Amino acid sequence: MKRIILSLFIFLLIGLGSVNKLVGQCNSDNFSNACIPKLAGGFNFLKSYKIDGEGGKEKVEYSYVFTKGTQYMINLCADGQATDGIVVSLFDSGRNKVATSKINGQFISAIAYPCNATGIYYIQYTFDGSTAKCGGSALGFKR
Amino acid sequence: MVMRVLVIGCMTAFMLSFIGCGSSNKEAENEDTEDSVEAQGPSIDDQTISAILESIPSPLEISVLLKESGTKYSSSILNSADNLSKYNNNYKKALNLGIYGTDLGYTNIYQQNQDGIKYLTSIKSLADGLNIGQFFDVETIGRLATNSKNLDSLLLITTQNFNSINKYLQTQSRANLSVLLLTGGWLEAMEITCQVAASNPKNKELLEKIGEQKIILENIVLLLGFYKDTDENMASLLKDMEGLKAAFDKINIVYTYKESTMEVVNGVAVIKDNSTTTIQITTEDVENIRKATQLIRTKIIS
Numbered sequence: 001m002k003r004i005i006l007s008l009f010i011f012l013l014i015g016l017g018s019v020n021k022l023v024g025q026c027n028s029d030n031f032s033n034a035c036i037p038k039l040a041g042g043f044n045f046l047k048s049y050k051i052d053g054e055g056g057k058e059k060v061e062y063s064y065v066f067t068k069g070t071q072y073m074i075n076l077c078a079d080g081q082a083t084d085g086i087v088v089s090l091f092d093s094g095r096n097k098v099a100t101s102k103i104n105g106q107f108i109s110a111i112a113y114p115c116n117a118t119g120i121y122y123i124q125y126t127f128d129g130s131t132a133k134c135g136g137s138a139l140g141f142k143r
Numbered sequence: 144m145v146m147r148v149l150v151i152g153c154m155t156a157f158m159l160s161f162i163g164c165g166s167s168n169k170e171a172e173n174e175d176t177e178d179s180v181e182a183q184g185p186s187i188d189d190q191t192i193s194a195i196l197e198s199i200p201s202p203l204e205i206s207v208l209l210k211e212s213g214t215k216y217s218s219s220i221l222n223s224a225d226n227l228s229k230y231n232n233n234y235k236k237a238l239n240l241g242i243y244g245t246d247l248g249y250t251n252i253y254q255q256n257q258d259g260i261k262y263l264t265s266i267k268s269l270a271d272g273l274n275i276g277q278f279f280d281v282e283t284i285g286r287l288a289t290n291s292k293n294l295d296s297l298l299l300i301t302t303q304n305f306n307s308i309n310k311y312l313q314t315q316s317r318a319n320l321s322v323l324l325l326t327g328g329w330l331e332a333m334e335i336t337c338q339v340a341a342s343n344p345k346n347k348e349l350l351e352k353i354g355e356q357k358i359i360l361e362n363i364v365l366l367l368g369f370y371k372d373t374d375e376n377m378a379s380l381l382k383d384m385e386g387l388k389a390a391f392d393k394i395n396i397v398y399t400y401k402e403s404t405m406e407v408v409n410g411v412a413v414i415k416d417n418s419t420t421t422i423q424i425t426t427e428d429v430e431n432i433r434k435a436t437q438l439i440r441t442k443i444i445s
Binding site: 036040044045046047048062063064065066067068069070073090092093094096098099100101103106108109110111112113114115116117118119120141142143 | 194197198199200201203204207208211295298299302303306348351352355358359362396398399400402403405407410411412413414415416417418419420422
């Protein structure tokens with residue numbers, strides 16, 4: 001009898017662990033979808049990006065060809081109002097940093113980038129004291 | 144005894160719940176794969192292909208540029224929505240889905256609703272033929288298209304639909320179709336831009352816009368190259384696109400990096416980009432590019 005109860009206990013523990021893992025999983029799709037309507041007025045939606053730092057990832061990176069004469073906006077969404085320590089930085093093709101959302105220690109939830117140089121850019125998301133390491137982002141443009 | 148029955152009952156229920164979850168997942172997987180068109184294996188991993196695909200800009204950017212530069216709407220430069228019946232295989236369907244996608248974006252930007260609905264109908268038909276029609280809510284898009292006040296929503300929903308299709312194709316190991324879709328969309332944007340530039344040869348911004356497409360073309364050629372050994376159609380398209388790339392060879396894009404500055408305005412980090420690019424392109428280059436683009440596009444839409 002004791003064996004059965006012990007087995008049941010272990011089985012339940014494993015099961016609950018799986019459930020907890022599911023509950024704790026990063027639902028970055030929700031965050032990226034939530035970010036789309038938060039693009040400032042006049043910006044046309046282009047892409048949404050998932051930011052999932054699970055598994056000890058230090059950064060999440062995407063690339064996009066930005067063109068001269070176009071203004072781009074990249075915003076951030078995470079749990080709560082703030083960015084939960086998620087920082088978006090923009091690098092040009094030569095890996096020079098062009099923009100970041102962490103300015104003077106302040107986490108900003110959106111960057112506006114009036115592009116003056118056409119080329120491939122890297123949109124990099126990093127985690128600076130982030131608790132959930134989970135969020136989403138949207139990219140928009142206007143002329 | 145009662146306790147034993149209770150314990151065994153709990154364990155059985157618990158195990159069944161797991162088995163249940165497993166079988167429903169399998170059903171979902173089957174549903175997803177049933178509609179898959181046989182994929183041609185590329186010579187590189189899916190993640191690399193997805194990363195390159197994601198970097199290719201939306202043709203909508205060019206349509207907005209044309210509208211805002213004062214260029215008048217012209218339906219004659221688009222691929223007629225009536226050409227639909229010519230596209231009978233997946234290769235042609237995917238390429239022309241991309242072409243019609245750009246045409247739809249162009250009609251939307253110019254708020255030419257009647258034309259837009261024709262393209263939407265053709266798009267839905269091609270998408271159904273590729274088993275990706277579920278991503279187009281024709282009723283909603285059609286309703287949005289009838290009122291110019293809905294332009295933002297219309298652009299948003301159509302962009303989301305195409306993004307969803309591309310993501311779906313990539314998860315279904317059908318990225319080859321995604322490559323074709325984006326290639327078609329880009330070629331059509333090139334055709335429209337070249338046609339407009341031909342009638343406005345002094346518009347420097349348009350010439351530069353054509354010249355900077357060199358960067359995107361390089362990525363498209365790279366993508367097509369991954370399929371050249373496994374897909375005859377894509378190998379043939381690659382050859383044509385390499386011909387177009389040769390027309391771009393004389394164009395120089397000079398990039399000068401200078402550190403940018405930033406300030407926070409109303410909660411937004413506003414960047415001042417101090418870097419520049421100079422596009423060195425002549426009207427002769429544009430004419431060569433226009434001819435090469437037209438040649439490929441004619442093959443695709445015929």
